Amino acid sequence: MSSTTLIANGILNQHLIDPEICIRCNTCEATCPVDAITHDDTNYVVMADKCNGCMACISPCPTGSIDNWRQVPASEPYSLADQYGWESLPAELPPERLAAAQEAPVYVQDMTQAVIAAASSSAAAAHTTAVDGSFRAATYGATTPPWSAAHAYTNLYGPKNPITVTVAGNINCTEAGYDNETHHIVLDFGAMPFPVLEGQSIAVIPPGVDANGKAHVARQYSVASARNGERPGYNNVALTVKRVTQDYEGRPTRGVASNYLCDVQVGDKVQVIGPFGSSFLMPNHPRSHIVMICTGTGSAPMRAMTEWRRRLRKSGKFEGGKLMLFFGARTPQELPYFGPLQNLPKDFMDHNFAFSRVPGQPRRYVQDAMRERATDLVQLLRDDNTHIYVCGLKSMEEGVVLALRDVAQQAGLAWDDLGARLKREGRLHLETY
Numbered sequence: 001m002s003s004t005t006l007i008a009n010g011i012l013n014q015h016l017i018d019p020e021i022c023i024r025c026n027t028c029e030a031t032c033p034v035d036a037i038t039h040d041d042t043n044y045v046v047m048a049d050k051c052n053g054c055m056a057c058i059s060p061c062p063t064g065s066i067d068n069w070r071q072v073p074a075s076e077p078y079s080l081a082d083q084y085g086w087e088s089l090p091a092e093l094p095p096e097r098l099a100a101a102q103e104a105p106v107y108v109q110d111m112t113q114a115v116i117a118a119a120s121s122s123a124a125a126a127h128t129t130a131v132d133g134s135f136r137a138a139t140y141g142a143t144t145p146p147w148s149a150a151h152a153y154t155n156l157y158g159p160k161n162p163i164t165v166t167v168a169g170n171i172n173c174t175e176a177g178y179d180n181e182t183h184h185i186v187l188d189f190g191a192m193p194f195p196v197l198e199g200q201s202i203a204v205i206p207p208g209v210d211a212n213g214k215a216h217v218a219r220q221y222s223v224a225s226a227r228n229g230e231r232p233g234y235n236n237v238a239l240t241v242k243r244v245t246q247d248y249e250g251r252p253t254r255g256v257a258s259n260y261l262c263d264v265q266v267g268d269k270v271q272v273i274g275p276f277g278s279s280f281l282m283p284n285h286p287r288s289h290i291v292m293i294c295t296g297t298g299s300a301p302m303r304a305m306t307e308w309r310r311r312l313r314k315s316g317k318f319e320g321g322k323l324m325l326f327f328g329a330r331t332p333q334e335l336p337y338f339g340p341l342q343n344l345p346k347d348f349m350d351h352n353f354a355f356s357r358v359p360g361q362p363r364r365y366v367q368d369a370m371r372e373r374a375t376d377l378v379q380l381l382r383d384d385n386t387h388i389y390v391c392g393l394k395s396m397e398e399g400v401v402l403a404l405r406d407v408a409q410q411a412g413l414a415w416d417d418l419g420a421r422l423k424r425e426g427r428l429h430l431e432t433y
């Protein structure tokens with residue numbers, strides 16, 4: 001069969017992202033199985049010549065900004081340059097413009113347009129390999145919460161109606177120098193309702209404008225506090241924020257929101273939107289086990305879950321299962337909350353550290369620590385009460401899921417079946433950026 005396919009009536013239902021409500025969380029780009037989503041410093045965009053309409057990115061999006069479509073002539077889709085320049089979605093094209101396109105059928109290569117992909121959308125969403133044949137860890141991430149998770153409230157405050165909160169605390173929670181410091185920041189919501197669960201996130205709008213004179217877009221941060229507040233009974237929320245002084249390639253830069261937050265003082269006012277997220281939630285049923293795998297500020301949701309379990313344990317009213325943590329950083333000095341973690345009782349949490357840049361020592365990553373604890377991990381993988389959470393840099397995702405696969409297969413567990421079941425039951429969650 002030829003790879004050239006007809007777009008019916010010359011009309012393309014083009015997939016677009018709404019820049020007004022997108023919080024730049026990278027979920028869509030990380031989830032897309034055909035690498036059709038990309039971004040610049042301003043907007044996330046969809047490549048019309050790659051998008052196959054599989055819908056894999058729709059459910060994970062915390063704001064719904066990804067679920068937007070415009071009918072356009074198939075020969076004239078909105079380009080990446082168009083999308084990068086948008087501050088809002090374009091209006092629908094007038095009927096007469098589309099009527100002209102209906103008279104000019106268009107042929108495209110390799111079935112890449114959304115209109116012709118509907119029949120194969122369910123299969124495309126299930127792919128565990130990329131178009132180049134490589135392993136796709138992201139496809140194993142659940143988009144549904146654990147069955148026992150508490151109900152999550154989302155999108156109570158949006159970009160057009162942010163809530164103003166007060167800084168109640170700001171401390172450096174690492175021993176690293178300025179370029180690598182990470183801050184624990186507490187925001188007080190006062191009398192304004194803002195229910196938030198462990199695993200959810202909020203977004204902060206930095207003050208001022210960018211180089212083009214546009215207001216800064218919101219930046220998303222995972223909540224690092226338990227559901228009843230950083231201080232129990234108070235309407236406050238904690239964040240874990242690393243000061244960004246260079247990009248992923250090591251070039252000097254200055255993260256707008258991270259430096260703003262790391263420098264705020266107690267009493268300062270901050271604009272917040274959210275909360276976001278309805279799937280990366282912890283289980284609430286007794287004897288449920290939690291395996292947490294993270295790097296750097298990916299520790300935020302893990303701290304929140306751990307703190308809630310610690311409070312439940314202290315109350316004596318909840319029988320929790322095992323907590324197992326794999327935590328990676330370049331050095332002990334750069335690992336957030338290193339001191340407090342060391343002081344947690346051993347019978348409360350089994351923590352495993354991995355450091356990749358300690359002078360005189362071989363590089364060690366979280367997946368290495370996981371393989372070293374294969375015997376204990378397998379016991380947890382065999383238990384249907386086990387829930388696994390992965391959070392940190394995108395570069396860790398593949399190594400972690402491959403380690404889970406290897407640990408399972410070496411114990412005689414069929415990973416294809418197990419991985420699919422973990423996803424289906426909301427027990428393997430990936431949140432990387």
